[in-house]
Amino acid sequence: MSMTPDQQMLEDTARQFFAERSPPGAVRANRTAGRSFDPTLWQQIGELGFSGALIPESHGGSGIGYRGLGLVLEAAGRTLCASPLLQSSFIGAAAVLRHGSAAQQASLLPRIAMGELTLALAVDETPHHHPENTRTVARHVDGGWVLNGRKRFVADGDSASLLLTLARIDTAGAESDALRWFLVPSATAGVTRQRLHTVDGEGFADIEFAAVDLGADAALGTASPTSWQDVLDVACIALASTMQGSAEAALALTLDHLKTRTQFGQLIGSFQSLQHRVARLHVDLQLARAAVTGALDELDARGHVTADPRLHRLASLCKALCGDALHDVSNETVQLHGGIGMTDVHDSGLFLKRARVLETLYGTSSHHRDRYARLAGI
Amino acid sequence: MSNIEEFRLETRQWLETHCPASLRTPMSEREVVWGGRNATFPSDDAQRWLQAMGERGWTAPTWPRSYGGGGLTAEQNAVLQEELRRIKARPPLYSFGLWMFGPVLLEFGSEEQKQRFLPPIVRGETRWCQGYSEPGAGSDLASLATRCEDHGEHFLINGQKIWTSYANLADWMFCLVRTDTRTKHGGISFVVFDMRTAGVETRPIRLISGDSPFCETFLTDVRVPKDQLIGPLNGGWEIAKRLLMHERTNISAEAFGNAAGLDLIETARQFVGLREGVLANTDLRARIARHRMRDEAFRLAVQQARTGHGRSSSAATSALASSFKVAAASLNQERCELLLECLGHEGLGWEGEGFSTDALRATRHWLRSKGNSIEGGTTEINLNVIAKRVLGLPDPV
Numbered sequence: 001m002s003m004t005p006d007q008q009m010l011e012d013t014a015r016q017f018f019a020e021r022s023p024p025g026a027v028r029a030n031r032t033a034g035r036s037f038d039p040t041l042w043q044q045i046g047e048l049g050f051s052g053a054l055i056p057e058s059h060g061g062s063g064i065g066y067r068g069l070g071l072v073l074e075a076a077g078r079t080l081c082a083s084p085l086l087q088s089s090f091i092g093a094a095a096v097l098r099h100g101s102a103a104q105q106a107s108l109l110p111r112i113a114m115g116e117l118t119l120a121l122a123v124d125e126t127p128h129h130h131p132e133n134t135r136t137v138a139r140h141v142d143g144g145w146v147l148n149g150r151k152r153f154v155a156d157g158d159s160a161s162l163l164l165t166l167a168r169i170d171t172a173g174a175e176s177d178a179l180r181w182f183l184v185p186s187a188t189a190g191v192t193r194q195r196l197h198t199v200d201g202e203g204f205a206d207i208e209f210a211a212v213d214l215g216a217d218a219a220l221g222t223a224s225p226t227s228w229q230d231v232l233d234v235a236c237i238a239l240a241s242t243m244q245g246s247a248e249a250a251l252a253l254t255l256d257h258l259k260t261r262t263q264f265g266q267l268i269g270s271f272q273s274l275q276h277r278v279a280r281l282h283v284d285l286q287l288a289r290a291a292v293t294g295a296l297d298e299l300d301a302r303g304h305v306t307a308d309p310r311l312h313r314l315a316s317l318c319k320a321l322c323g324d325a326l327h328d329v330s331n332e333t334v335q336l337h338g339g340i341g342m343t344d345v346h347d348s349g350l351f352l353k354r355a356r357v358l359e360t361l362y363g364t365s366s367h368h369r370d371r372y373a374r375l376a377g378i
Numbered sequence: 379m380s381n382i383e384e385f386r387l388e389t390r391q392w393l394e395t396h397c398p399a400s401l402r403t404p405m406s407e408r409e410v411v412w413g414g415r416n417a418t419f420p421s422d423d424a425q426r427w428l429q430a431m432g433e434r435g436w437t438a439p440t441w442p443r444s445y446g447g448g449g450l451t452a453e454q455n456a457v458l459q460e461e462l463r464r465i466k467a468r469p470p471l472y473s474f475g476l477w478m479f480g481p482v483l484l485e486f487g488s489e490e491q492k493q494r495f496l497p498p499i500v501r502g503e504t505r506w507c508q509g510y511s512e513p514g515a516g517s518d519l520a521s522l523a524t525r526c527e528d529h530g531e532h533f534l535i536n537g538q539k540i541w542t543s544y545a546n547l548a549d550w551m552f553c554l555v556r557t558d559t560r561t562k563h564g565g566i567s568f569v570v571f572d573m574r575t576a577g578v579e580t581r582p583i584r585l586i587s588g589d590s591p592f593c594e595t596f597l598t599d600v601r602v603p604k605d606q607l608i609g610p611l612n613g614g615w616e617i618a619k620r621l622l623m624h625e626r627t628n629i630s631a632e633a634f635g636n637a638a639g640l641d642l643i644e645t646a647r648q649f650v651g652l653r654e655g656v657l658a659n660t661d662l663r664a665r666i667a668r669h670r671m672r673d674e675a676f677r678l679a680v681q682q683a684r685t686g687h688g689r690s691s692s693a694a695t696s697a698l699a700s701s702f703k704v705a706a707a708s709l710n711q712e713r714c715e716l717l718l719e720c721l722g723h724e725g726l727g728w729e730g731e732g733f734s735t736d737a738l739r740a741t742r743h744w745l746r747s748k749g750n751s752i753e754g755g756t757t758e759i760n761l762n763v764i765a766k767r768v769l770g771l772p773d774p775v
Contacts, residue, residue, distance in 0.1 A: 255769055255770070255771070258771060259770065259771065259772065265775070266772075266774075266775045267772045269771040269772050270771065270772040270773060270774045270775060271774070272762070272765075272774065275761065275762065275765035275766075275769075275771050276758070276761045276762075276765070278765065278769060278771070279704075279761040279762075279764040279765045279768075279769065280704075280761065282701065282764055282768065282769060283701045283704050283705055283764070286679060286698075286701045286705070287672055287675040287676055287679060287705060288675065289679075290675050290676070290678040290679030290682055291671075291674070291675040291678060293678070293682060294675075294678040294682070313674075317671050317674055317675060320671060321671060321672070321675055366664075369664060369667045369668055369671065370664075370667070372667055372670070372671055373656070373657075373663055373664075373666070373667035373670075374655075374656065376643055376667070376670060377643055377647065378643055378646055378647060378652075378656060378657040378663055378666060378667070
């Protein structure tokens with residue numbers, strides 16, 4: 001499917017907005033101000049219609065679709081912009097749209113579109129992504145649920161107002177195999193969160209759930225054995241869009257350096273060994289881009305149909321390819337900049353740090369290659 | 379119903395009638411139809427299929443109708459290709475005329491030349507070969523030295539070409555020649571001639587795979603009529619580069635991708651075996667997974683480029699051609715190496731008893747694949763092109 005004129009315009013608008021309003025250096029400003037993102041910026045993102053991009057107009061959104069919001073995330077990734085856009089506007093909104101009940105959609109979607117309600121995905125409990133080993137437990141009680149457990153490394157966990165939490169269902173004192181998403185307001189009694197200071201300066205937190213009382217409507221949608229994977233697939237595709245943007249921007253930064261830095265009386269970009277290294281990165285990025293585009297188009301084409309093996313495969317494909325590409329580009333960005341690349345004053349390090357965080361979130365490239373291999377039958 | 383949906387329905391009906399059932403199956407290398415004066419067909423059905431598609435102009439769907447093409451828009455062509463894939467129809471014709479020479483003739487040829495050469499290409503009546511490389515001009519193609527002199531009535535050509543694919547089977551050659559020795563790129567012209575012309579001699583080259591798809595072509599006092607110069611005298615380099623772009627795109631999209639034969643995953647499962655539900659050799663498994671993922675992404679990229687995804691300036695197409703060529707070559711070589719590794723000793727047969735036909739074919743493919751990163755511009759040359767033309771890096775001093 002080609003990019004429509006609307007999507008092209010959207011991409012131009014988004015790129016210009018993030019470049020002007022939130023260049024990579026804003027990461028340092030946030031660090032100095034001791035905040036994980038700039039609330040004024042988030043408001044402006046909302047005014048542009050980006051925070052409601054997935055949400056249909058009937059629920060107060062702009063209905064731009066997955067590909068459209070993917071282009072916006074990519075633009076945000078290019079400048080390493082920190083905001084709830086990834087967690088809330090893409091992952092959170094998609095989860096509610098794809099799995100939420102009519103009542104949940106009616107109450108949550110308009111507020112997500114406005115940007116006043118922000119969601120964050122609370123899934124991992126150990127240093128590695130193993131959602132099938134989830135130990136956080138939701139016990140079914142009269143008229144509701146009681147949640148117990150601990151989530152770690154929750155992206156945007158320090159600021160999100162609603163935690164989309166993966167938990168194992170416990171009925172009549174017996175833990176089952178079933179996993180399900182719960183909507184947990186972070187202000188609920190029994191929820192404590194501790195801000196983590198990660199290398200990229202974004203708002204990660206560890207979150208403790210101690211006998212948290214939740215209503216019956218806290219469970220997302222109706223019980224289904226596959227919905228928990230679907231939300232993570234969407235999350236991987238959203239992350240991949242962001243990583244694609246960061247990788248392309250890091251490569252562009254490096255190319256600028258190769259075209260301006262002189263040694264041995266010539267531009268270092270004229271050296272063939274360096275040319276071939278960046279040309280190979282470019283080819284890798286083309287493949288990564290095709291995977292992301294394919295996955296976003298698949299989401300748009302299938303509407304909110306879920307539990308699709310093809311989507312599992314595409315999600316792992318683009319998470320791994322974008323992860324690998326960003327990994328390699330971020331290393332080469334430091335190396336090809338030489339001494340200046342090691343310094344805090346230069347943006348190379350910002351890309352490197354953010355790269356590793358995004359690569360690790362919701363499964364490393366290696367994790368997703370393993371998953372892809374299983375899906376392919378080996 | 380929209381026009382395009384109407385077109386889809388008509389196309390579907392037409393294909394239903396004209397595409398024989400026997401041609402809706404995977405094709406081996408031996409069943410490829412190359413056309414030409416001495417065309418051979420694996421079956422009567424294959425001949426009927428080429429005839430039907432050729433008459434309709436659908437071997438060259440987007441070429442103008444006035445030159446025998448299908449006159450389809452890009453959108454209609456996308457639908458046609460989808461419908462062909464849907465019924466798994468074999469390509470009716472493989473042809474350097476369709477893939478390389480035709481597109482540049484449409485852009486650079488005179489009206490008379492288009493009328494003369496294009497319709498027989500569409501119908502598969504002329505088989506073309508490519509006279510580009512020379513013994514002394516490989517990656518540095520523009521240093522080519524085959525002399526072409528003006529003898530008033532005609533040109534006289536003397537020199538040698540090499541790596542001429544299927545020159546021994548071709549009817550006509552499009553050929554780069556030197557018409558001015560004083561400048562390098564500005565002294566090259568693009569001519570075409572009949573391979574039956576006196577002084578044209580071909581000799582097949584045996585490759586490590588045992589196959590001989592390439593020839594040496596010797597040109598001794600070959601007389602070429604002057605109306606067979608394409609484009610301006612000494613203006614051949616622009617045409618040469620454009621043709622290379624078509625060649626690279628095509629090599630990537632067609633030639634490597636459709637290698638029939640053993641399936642990598644199936645072969646791995648069968649020969650390496652499973653342990654606890656996954657491939658027993660975890661190192662090999664990881665490398666196969668990595669390969670398959672890049673391969674799937676590449677296929678998506680080709681498909682998106684075909685349906686006009688994103689931006690499509692001619693610079694973008696040229697840029698894509700080199701990236702695709704680099705990726706396609708390495709993916710096919712990787713696939714062949716992995717297949718061989720999965721087969722173990724079974725993959726090391728040359729011929730004869732004791733080895734399955736499939737394994738023998740995989741081994742020959744593996745050897746043939748070593749050419750993928752050399753032919754049509756080496757990987758190194760394509761990386762140069764990407765660095766310079768796409769990434770805008772400066773020339774070496």
